[in-house]
Amino acid sequence: MNSELWQRTEFREGGQAEISATTSFSEEMDNEVYDEMPTIESDMQELRSATERAISQIQDPLVLLDPDCLGETLLEWLVVLERILGPADHGSATAGDSITDGLGEERWDYLNACSEQQEESSLSSGEPRESMTEESPELGEKEDGCDSSEKEHEVSNETRPDPVRVASPKAVPMDLLADLNQLATLYTELSCFRKKEEENERALGCIAFLRRYFFLLDQERVRRMCLLCHQEQPEAQRSFTEAMLDVTQHSKVVEVIQRGDLLRSLRSLRELQPCSAPPLLAHLHRLYEKHGEAAVRSFTQFYPTVTPADIVTMAQQSHFLAYLDNLVQSRTEEDRLSFLQTLLEPESLRQDWLELALTHDAPQRCDTLTPDGEPRWHSHCFSWGYGRLLSLLIRLPADLSSKQKMAETCRSHGYWTGYISLCCELQRRTEAFSAICRLDDISLLQEAGGVEPQTLEEWKLLIRLSQRCSGASDSDQLTGVNGSGWSNGSEDCGGKMSPETLTLMLARCAGPDRAMAVLEECGVQLDLSPHSKLVCELLRVTEKRQRAMIQTMLERCDRFLWSQHA
Template sequence: MVLQEWLSLLEKTFAIKDFSGISATGNSSMTSNEDVLLFDESKTGILDEDNEKEKGSLGSEETIDQKACESVNSLREPMDDLFQVYSPCNIANSFRKDLAELTTLCLELNVLTSEIKSTSGHVDYTLQQCSPEILACQFLKKYFFLLDLKRAKESVKLSYTDSPCVWDTFIEGLKEMASSNPTYMAMEEGDLPSRLKLVDDSVPFDSPLLIAYATQLYEKFGESALRSLIKFYPSILPSDVLQLCHHHPAEFLAYLDSLVKSRPEDQRQSFLESLLQPESLRLDWLLLAVSHDAPPSTSTMDDEGNPRPHSHLFSWGYSQLILYLIKLPADFTTKEKMTDICSSSGFWPGYLTLCLELERRREAFTNIVYLNDMSLMEGDSGWIPETVEEWKLLLLLVQNKSTKPAPQKSPNGNFSDGPSPINVENVALLLAKAMGPDRAWSLLQECGLTLELSERFTRTCDILRIAEKRQRALIQSMLEKCDRFFWSQQA
């Protein structure tokens, strides 16, 4: 492979006796003589533009004058924590760009080792047998000074999402680069606002080192620091913060929630949609949001996974964020997966919203009956049956619902101030208001439920009949007046 051949040349040029001891993380000072490669000044030269003429067909193999950067025989054995953030020799700017491009490409394409021959001439497979994350950490440590840091950061996030040690190693390199900066040293003292102001005033927003300063703040102030990082968006992205607090994912939710709420309310949903790159993040974030600061599942579901009465009224820490996520446009498969997530976690408001979108009305009515709250079927956004078949289904579900074994507490702990329960009479009243008392009575007779109705239902139906008569009379009167007016205009 072309890149592997080039990497072999790079390894020979910046020769180090043994890289196998390089650990996954390191925090040594890069300005220490013990941690920087030593080159004999008599054999170290400047890579100038004349070398560019010697490039081969690969355009890269001859980029570096090997004699200029050839290490001396007295090269020290590297420490386990060696981290090469500064170039061990002078490199002309015209070459540095090409070197950065090719070295970063090796990282992006996972070309992290070459065929390394031992003194006996045989291929040494010691490094090649290491795990990918260890190889990546070693590669970062050896060639950090050559990398395009912005591209390298994106590559680490994309390729090593499940290997935090690679991100930690990358951040360690950024910290080493920033450690000699007066701003970084000044941030060792002061409260969060003063340190934020220092970063705001001293560090360019497009600097790849900005995430190193953010890491320093997070390590000192935790979740409070994460919430404050919203001011650095889009220089610091949610994907950066997710890596930053990978040991404490709940803290990422606090950041994401604050970031979304920093926008005007009418822009929050579209802004959240713009953050979902790649699209698969939607399910990851939803699963994260329903798993933290949520009521226990025993409070929202029974042993069979059905909703407990009134459990849709419980408080969820990130309910607004969850609803934003599930209301965003998505394909059918994604919506189904989101429905399953809401159902398995007991987030019933989101579950019912998704059932409406997916036309899973029978499923929704079944769970509404379990939730035992008539307000879910009232108002402009209520779940009103649309057909006679749906009314029959609802009445059958209510009829089959087991009698209440014990009074259910409302979410605030009281027994008396809970929502109006879903029972035959309340559903019958809703039916009478929707279809009229006479049609409602016929349907109730068909379902065999008239004996379960009280005098209250009869009185309500009488009132509805009177109201219907008055409404018909009013409409008739208005039509007659309009008719007379039109005739008078013609005359």
């Protein structure tokens, strides 16, 4: 037979074989697809039955109000959920492990064969075996290095969290999806607030469940849950943020944010309104990563959709403080105090925010406190970056223990105006007078919000304290412990605190004679300056004229009444 015809016959037979193989493969694929369809339907039906059974059990108050019974009910439902909608088996990973194991065995056989050949060659050449023993430690070190790298790889794989799944692996009917949403969110909340010692061995942890089944969860409820447990489980907040960034990655706003124009990005976000908090937070997170503090200061326009609790989990403390100050100052002056009160949920935030404002953009403690913890001369004149916010926090109503803690915090940081104000609220006026005398500023007594003595006993105490502290303040001022200059407003501070100035203040209130008597009772030997003597004389003349005028008016009134009676 002709060779060409023979080749063509072989080609024809090979082509027919390929066509038949392709046809059989397509038929097998079609059969697999048709076989999978009943399986998916049966899985959905099983999941629906388990979900309806769990919801019917949860509607029983005895189950709903008992955490143990509720947990058991959800665990029974979780078994079905894991089997049907859980993450797929890591077949590729196991295959990869088997491949690496096979390669490792081949490599080990190859090393053994090489070592045997080296032994044979060394024996045949007459080389001593010591050379082999010298090389063996090097091989041992290499093997140890390989073992350690493999162990590190295993540890890294164990600590790596599960990927966040934001889409369902299978099509789920909408009515079933609504029920799954309710149960999945309830399971997440229950596992989040359950103590570790109360966890069931079969239960799936809060973080793992959140990452595996985020596509089933109510985003707003998960957001509130993460805010409540942020201190105990910060990983929950990070997983939620990661999931929302993945959900919103295809939004048109992301393209605008990536261009780097902050104003245009904010305009695009405002155009999205009304928008729920979770997707908006994801976009704000992108803005903060790109622009930092400048972006955070502009987030006040999205209140109340985005609250300070959301920002504190996203931004640095100093940036959050700038946001909070801008948010409060955006209200009118009459509404700021009440508005700040509404933000304190829980009220323990008052102390946290106070300490935060006292530690950022604030004077150094060495400038406001002496080594023994007392006020430095005129140190209250330093400017505080968040002074307006501090004054509002101090004026907020609070219980006695909270006010006492705030007063100690202000004292420890050298915020003396706040400390004096809190001492007056707590009826610790002696401590307030002592601080005022050490600060050596009489305007703290004379101003509208000042601490003016109310009784003669307080005047006596104040005069004694001023005499005791005047020497210390003079030495403090002369040595220049507060720096080279008062460039931040201290030049505007009031006059000095001294027995003479206090005597003149008392003379204006109670008269010069009474003031001099109090001065003698305090045991203070004081020579008044000519100016002070002149003021006292003028006050005496004024007092006499006032008494004479009062006497004249009383006599006229008396004569008028007698004339009417007659």
